[in-house]
Amino acid sequence: MGQQETVATSLADTVREGIGAALAQVDADLARRYPGDPGTRQPVHTVYVPGDAFAADTLRSWGDQALAALDAHAPDAGALAAVLGIPDALAADVHDRVRAKLVREPIEDLRIDFEDGYGPRPDAEEDAAAARAAALVAAAYENGMAAPYMGIRMKCMEEAVRDRGIRTLDIFLTGLMEAGGLPGGLVLTLPKVTYAEQVTAMVRLLEAFEKARGLESGRIGFEIQIETTQSILGADGRATVARMIEAAEGRATSLHYGTFDYSASCGVSAAHQSLDHPVADHAKAVMQVAAAGTGVRLSDGSTNVLPVGTTDRVHEAWRLHYGLVSRSLARAYYQGWDMHPAHLPTRYAAVYAFYRGGLEQAAARLAAYVAKAGGDVMDEPATAKALSGYLLRGLDCGAVDIAEVARLTGLTRADLDALAGRPTATAV
Numbered sequence: 001m002g003q004q005e006t007v008a009t010s011l012a013d014t015v016r017e018g019i020g021a022a023l024a025q026v027d028a029d030l031a032r033r034y035p036g037d038p039g040t041r042q043p044v045h046t047v048y049v050p051g052d053a054f055a056a057d058t059l060r061s062w063g064d065q066a067l068a069a070l071d072a073h074a075p076d077a078g079a080l081a082a083v084l085g086i087p088d089a090l091a092a093d094v095h096d097r098v099r100a101k102l103v104r105e106p107i108e109d110l111r112i113d114f115e116d117g118y119g120p121r122p123d124a125e126e127d128a129a130a131a132r133a134a135a136l137v138a139a140a141y142e143n144g145m146a147a148p149y150m151g152i153r154m155k156c157m158e159e160a161v162r163d164r165g166i167r168t169l170d171i172f173l174t175g176l177m178e179a180g181g182l183p184g185g186l187v188l189t190l191p192k193v194t195y196a197e198q199v200t201a202m203v204r205l206l207e208a209f210e211k212a213r214g215l216e217s218g219r220i221g222f223e224i225q226i227e228t229t230q231s232i233l234g235a236d237g238r239a240t241v242a243r244m245i246e247a248a249e250g251r252a253t254s255l256h257y258g259t260f261d262y263s264a265s266c267g268v269s270a271a272h273q274s275l276d277h278p279v280a281d282h283a284k285a286v287m288q289v290a291a292a293g294t295g296v297r298l299s300d301g302s303t304n305v306l307p308v309g310t311t312d313r314v315h316e317a318w319r320l321h322y323g324l325v326s327r328s329l330a331r332a333y334y335q336g337w338d339m340h341p342a343h344l345p346t347r348y349a350a351v352y353a354f355y356r357g358g359l360e361q362a363a364a365r366l367a368a369y370v371a372k373a374g375g376d377v378m379d380e381p382a383t384a385k386a387l388s389g390y391l392l393r394g395l396d397c398g399a400v401d402i403a404e405v406a407r408l409t410g411l412t413r414a415d416l417d418a419l420a421g422r423p424t425a426t427a428v
Contacts, residue, residue, distance in 0.1 A: 033246070034293035037389070038253075039422030041396045042297055043108035043149055044351050045338045046256070050117040051129040051152075056136055059147055063106030065341035069307065070099065073314045074345070083315045084322045084349055090356050098348045101398050106344055108397070109149040109335075112137075114168050115156065115191050116261075123164070130168045134175025141183040151187035153225075157198035166205060173220070177213050188222040189256065194230040196240065196247040203249050221251045223299075227258025229265045232283050241290035252296045255287050256337075259301030275301055275324045275336075284333065300328040302337035307346070318346045325350035334393060348397075355394030362387050363408035366419070370411065388419035 049058055074080035077095035081087075086094055112133045114126065121129070133152060140146035152172050155165030169188070176182050190202050206220045224244055226232065234240045245252050262283055263273035274280065284300065291298055303324055307317035321343055328336055329350065338347050366387040388411075394400040395413070402413055409415075417423065 035295045036293060036421055037297075038295045039417070039420070041148065042393070043335055044397050045107075045336050045347050046109040046111055046299060047107045047338050048111050048113045048117055048153065051112050051114045051126070051133055052118065052121075054112045054133055054136065056139065056145075059107050059110065059140075059145065062341040062344065063102045066102045066106060066344035067099065069314065069342040070102070070345045073307075073311050073318075080345075080349065083318055084346065084353075085319075086349065086353050087357070090353055093356055094349055094352045097352050097398060098345055101348050102344060105147070105398070107147045109187065110147045110151075111187070111189055112150075112152045114165075115153050117153075120161075123167075126164065126168055127171060130171040131175050134172045135179065137183070138176055138179035141185070142180070146183070146185065149185040149187045150183070151185075151189065153189035153191055156190065156192035157201055158192065158194075169205070170209065173209055174213075182215070182219065186220070187253065188220065189225055190222050191225040191258070192227055192261065193224050193244060194228045195234075196243040199224060199244045199247040199252070200249075203247070203251055206251065218250060221253040222248075223254045223256050224248065224252055225256045225258050226283060226287055227261035227265075229262070232286050239286060239290065241287055245290060245294055245296055248296075252294075254297040254299055254335075255291055256299040257284055257287065257301045259337075260304065262301075273304075275303065276327060284331075288332065297335070298333055299335035299337070300333040302339050303343075304339060306340045307342035308340070314342065317342075322346040322350045326354060329354045351397055352399040355390070355397070355399035358390065359394065359400055359404070360408060362390050363405060366391070366411070367409045370409070370415075370419075385420055388416045392416050392420055392422065 047062065055061075070080070074083055074095075077092040080095050080098075081091035114130065118126075118129075130152075137146070137150050140150065152169070154169045155161040157165065173182070176186070190199070193199060202222060206222070207217065209215070210217055210219055224231075226241065231240050231244065234243075241255065245255075257275075257280065259275055259280065260273050263277060263279060264270075266279045268277060268279055280301070284298070287298055303317075303321055305317045305320055307314040307321070325336060325347055328334075336347070338344060366384060369384045369387070391400065391405055391409075395402060395405065395416075405416070406412060411419075
């Protein structure tokens with residue numbers, strides 16, 4: 001006992017070594033292309049504000065308007081639950097957490113828009129707006145009033161607007177550097193990408209800026225907006241998204257689906273352009289498979305049905321938005337766009353109902369997995385990773401608290417990070 005048993009084999013060590021040598025390049029390629037999730041917080045939404053409308057009080061103003069809409073059209077938990085169909089057992093918790101979120105952190109990710117939401121302007125006007133945006137973002141981070149993530153959407157790399165987009169990006173990044181440096185939550189969005197070469201051009205642009213300002217190579221990443229048919233299927237009949245991720249050379253942080261541009265490019269009439277249209281589902285399925293394992297995250301788009309007007313109209317728009325967000329979450333699109341302050345109550349209501357509704361089951365399965373206790377579901381390491389990731393997403397956005405997760409699972413935040421493959425993080 002205690003001695004390793006001798007077993008019979010037929011293959012020489014040179015066979016194993018030869019296979020290892022033959023697959024060494026494949027091993028390296030897999031590690032480079034598929035590093036896995038970056039292990040950082042992902043915002044539940046992105047809010048777009050035109051460059052000329054962004055102000056120092058934008059975040060607080062959106063939060064106040066969202067609270068006013070909630071008070072006017074669903075003043076208590078019962079009213080909100082009745083409108084949205086939230087289960088009674090979740091209603092009070094969801095309502096209270098939505099209100100608290102709108103007070104504490106109404107926007108998780110803010111994009112100052114210099115593309116469609118801003119439009120063509122005289123150069124001097126856009127120059128001034130880009131410089132102003134940089135100053136306001138820098139000040140927000142300096143005084144602790146920033147959203148966790150903030151940045152700009154520039155104009156695209158198409159010939160007609162390329163120079164303008166490059167100049168706006170240069171002014172914005174230079175303004176941040178002059179104000180003290182690039183904030184950790186900086187996010188840039190490249191819209192209307194049609195060819196992988198446009199992504200490569202963005203990489204070269206950022207490389208040049210980093211070199212000019214003495215920054216570490218690779219410091220600046222960017223999002224790729226998927227809103228053209230060419231970004232899904234190229235002229236040669238090959239899927240394009242994976243080529244764009246590769247062309248980003250490790251700088252792509254996420255793929256954002258553009259609901260209306262993509263639908264229009266497919267010929268979908270305006271009345272039927274929606275997140276749940278079949279063309280949207282097809283595009284997002286391609287995005288999802290292309291991004292899987294690469295560390296590039298996914299964001300759904302938006303609805304343009306605004307919760308404004310009479311209470312009946314607000315309720316109708318809220319039900320639509322809540323249903324679309326819930327649908328996206330179930331399909332593993334954990335982020336989306338919001339276009340109006342009154343979308344925030346239903347964004348957070350859907351997100352919180354999603355994470356609170358599955359909290360006890362996910363916690364029980366994870367606890368059983370860790371304890372090797374079995375149960376009525378036999379989970380594997382990949383599922384344990386997904387369960388811990390689910391709980392961490394709920395913690396990140398405020399849907400659940402670490403104390404209740406610890407009570408249900410017996411695990412710490414560090415334990416969850418380890419199971420999910422995240423680096424150990426501080427509490428959010």
